[in-house]
Amino acid sequence: MPLVTKGPKPSQRKRRRLVMILSAMAVLALAAGLVLRALNDNLVFFMAPSDIQAGKIEPGRQFRLGGLVAENSVTKAADGLTIQFIVTDLVNETPVRFRGLLPDLFREGQGVIAEGRLDESGTFVATSVLAKHDEKYMPPEVAEALRKSGKWEEGSAGGDSP
């Protein structure tokens, strides 16, 4: 029992505590929301080819480029290690050059995120390539059946359009 006998009743104190805690949490949520809004640009993990087109990236700056690997765009250079492909967001495209090991999920029509910078010719020279997988899960036979029946939505297989 509290030592102080004067003052508000226990039920009133409880209600006051409730109101105080709830309002403190509301203020905190508001503050967090504002901080996240301010941080929005930094929380974006990658840029799309359209962002490059819109001039959002100053030349020479290191950034991550995300999008789908365009169909029939992957070519291997003569050295067998350097590969070139086109990343598209279905509106704009950016050619990418990369030398190194690719993740297992890398394939045409699949989402990728490449890190690197643009060279003078507008080619994105990647230092690493990560594959992004979508939220779809199914056995190979089902995917095959979907493709055959024409119910496959091409392009959506690579995940979200940025």
Add this chain to the structure above:
Amino acid sequence: MSEFLHMGGYAVFVWPAYVAVMGVVVILGIQSWRSQKTLTAEAARLKQTMGEEEQH
């Protein structure tokens, strides 16, 4: 069987994941059960000895 253990080439990723999860699940489970058991018994024992003292 060896095909099952091979996991389509992903054995080094799949098996550690399952071992870690099941290992932690079992250890945490046993530890929680044991401490509950001993503490409840201890509380009951203390209460009884104190009850006996009270009667004196």
Add this chain to the structure above:
Amino acid sequence: MMHRFANPTRFVRLADRMLPWLFIVTLGSFAVGLYMALITSPPDYQQGDSVRIMYVHAPSAWMGLFGYMVLAGASFASLVWRHPLADAAAKASAPIGAAFTGLALLTGSLWGQPMWGTWWVWDARLTSMLVLFFLYLGYMALWSAIEDRQKASKAAAILALVGAINVPIIKFSVDWWNTLHQPASIMRQGGPSMDSAMLWPLGIMFVAFNAYYAMVLMWRIKAELAARKIETLRYNQAARQEGPAARQEGPAARQEGQAVLEEGS
């Protein structure tokens, strides 16, 4: 009504009735779930057999999140109503949630390396999950760092409520920002985007993890309540040995009583 249920003795009685059933459900669903996840479920059309990590990764991540929701809800109740059961529940939930959050990070890493091509990236989903792990650690550290039980409970509860802001951030991070982590497959508009051959094993694993969480949470709450009971019983015993004067002197006498206890043990 709420206070009826929240009575610690009543809780222990209820828990003792439910625990055998929870144990059976946990064991059974883990057996079936693991069998389906590892043996009967098909490989993914793109990820092959590595998709099997999902059956332990997704439920672990969910339990990490759910454990924190319980922790924050109970902390709220403990702050407002000062109820000992809420306090014990919050404290009991922390190690379980922390374990599952750690497992989600670990299994995610083991899945990310072959699929994405990296163990770790600082995208919004992975980072907010790491923050959750640290919140759990901070919560437990506060409990063990502050000796006075009431002060510790209050400080830890406030930390838990401040950290609760992270929960919606984790959930919606994949929708709000471009992340490497894919968006939700199950709890999403338009229904799950997963074939039923994979949805079933995943669903059963979710049942297993949830039943396990409920079971271990009850054990830990029971342990916590018993530990508190032991503490008061020992204090009363010591106080009685000191004589009635000690009981009226308040904190100083209490500390003395504890010192006697420690010497005795």
